[in-house]
Amino acid sequence: MKWYVLTHIRKLFLVWVILGIVGLIVGLTLRPDLPNTLFLFYMIWVLAGHCGGNLFARSMLTQALRTLDETCDPEPLVEVSRAIVKQNPKVCGNWVYLAWALTLLGREEEALEAANRAERRPRRLWKNPLLLLIWSSALPVDDPRREKAEEALEAMTRRGPKKRRALIRLALDVRKRDSQVTEASQEQESALIAAVEQAGCTREQVSAHLALGLYYVQQGKPEQAQEYLAFVAAHGGKLKVKTEAEKLLCRLPAP
Numbered sequence: 001m002k003w004y005v006l007t008h009i010r011k012l013f014l015v016w017v018i019l020g021i022v023g024l025i026v027g028l029t030l031r032p033d034l035p036n037t038l039f040l041f042y043m044i045w046v047l048a049g050h051c052g053g054n055l056f057a058r059s060m061l062t063q064a065l066r067t068l069d070e071t072c073d074p075e076p077l078v079e080v081s082r083a084i085v086k087q088n089p090k091v092c093g094n095w096v097y098l099a100w101a102l103t104l105l106g107r108e109e110e111a112l113e114a115a116n117r118a119e120r121r122p123r124r125l126w127k128n129p130l131l132l133l134i135w136s137s138a139l140p141v142d143d144p145r146r147e148k149a150e151e152a153l154e155a156m157t158r159r160g161p162k163k164r165r166a167l168i169r170l171a172l173d174v175r176k177r178d179s180q181v182t183e184a185s186q187e188q189e190s191a192l193i194a195a196v197e198q199a200g201c202t203r204e205q206v207s208a209h210l211a212l213g214l215y216y217v218q219q220g221k222p223e224q225a226q227e228y229l230a231f232v233a234a235h236g237g238k239l240k241v242k243t244e245a246e247k248l249l250c251r252l253p254a255p
Contacts, residue, residue, distance in 0.1 A: 006060050006080065009053050010087045016049035057084055061097070069201035072237025074101035085117075092121035096131045099138035106240030111138050119145075129156050133171050189215065196228070203239075206232050210241050213248070222252040 005012065020042050027038040061084070064076040081098035084091055095118035102111035115138050118125055125131055136149035157169045192212040199205040213228035229245045229252075236242025 002060065003083075005056060007083045007087075009057060013049050013053050017046055020045040020049075061094070065097075068101070068104075069203045072203050072206055072235065072239045072242070074104040075238060077101040078105070089117070090121065092118050092124040093128075093131055096125070096135045096138070100134045103138040104239050106243070108140070112140065115139055126152060129153060202235055202237075206236050206239065206241065210245060213245065217248060217252070226252055 023045070024038055024042045027041075028035060031038065057080075060080050061077075064080040067076045068074050077097055078101045081094045081101065084094045085098065095114050099111045099114035099118060102108075102114060115135060118131075118135055125135060132149050132153060136146050136153075139146045139149075153171075192208070192215050195208040196205070196212055199208040209228040209231040213225045213232060216222070216225035216228065226249060229249050232245035233242055233249060236245060
């Protein structure tokens, strides 16, 4: 039932509006002396339908994000985001989430197409740090827009609410840490270990374990790498990194 409502939400809203018009006509017929009151009720009716539809779509998106965090399954997020953008292609945020989910599944070409669609709403995209961060992570590593987005995010860490600046800085630091797994240093290893210990949801744990496992692979420490890559293989769900971890485990020398 929920999925039917989500995939037909615009049509259902149209029916809702038509019912409101019918009610308005009936009301004006029965009480022609109350036009202002009846028009007010009609506007409230339409507004309630609009807000209700948006809240329902957002609740479905939140549920899909929770599934991704808890079970490492991006497919519900793909389905929900696609259902929304199919009915309203101008919704920038859902194109961003679609691009991100497709990237996590390893479907890079589709992800890039969705990311390009999100960029058609630049004012919305480049002024929202969360969307910009997720969008840039869905871009190919060598895409120049990725560096431009990181520069914009760096600028956001110097202005705006303190809490938001701290969250942006934390996200950028995590991205920088994960991109430096090939660097051999005590500080880098300590940072990766701390990330594993501090990871929250399953998706964050998988990401942190993968980064540390790759670090140990690069440093020629197969026994340590096996422990962390095995975690990714066991808990990676439908993420692309699960397959990558399994391949790496097969290549590691036996202890």
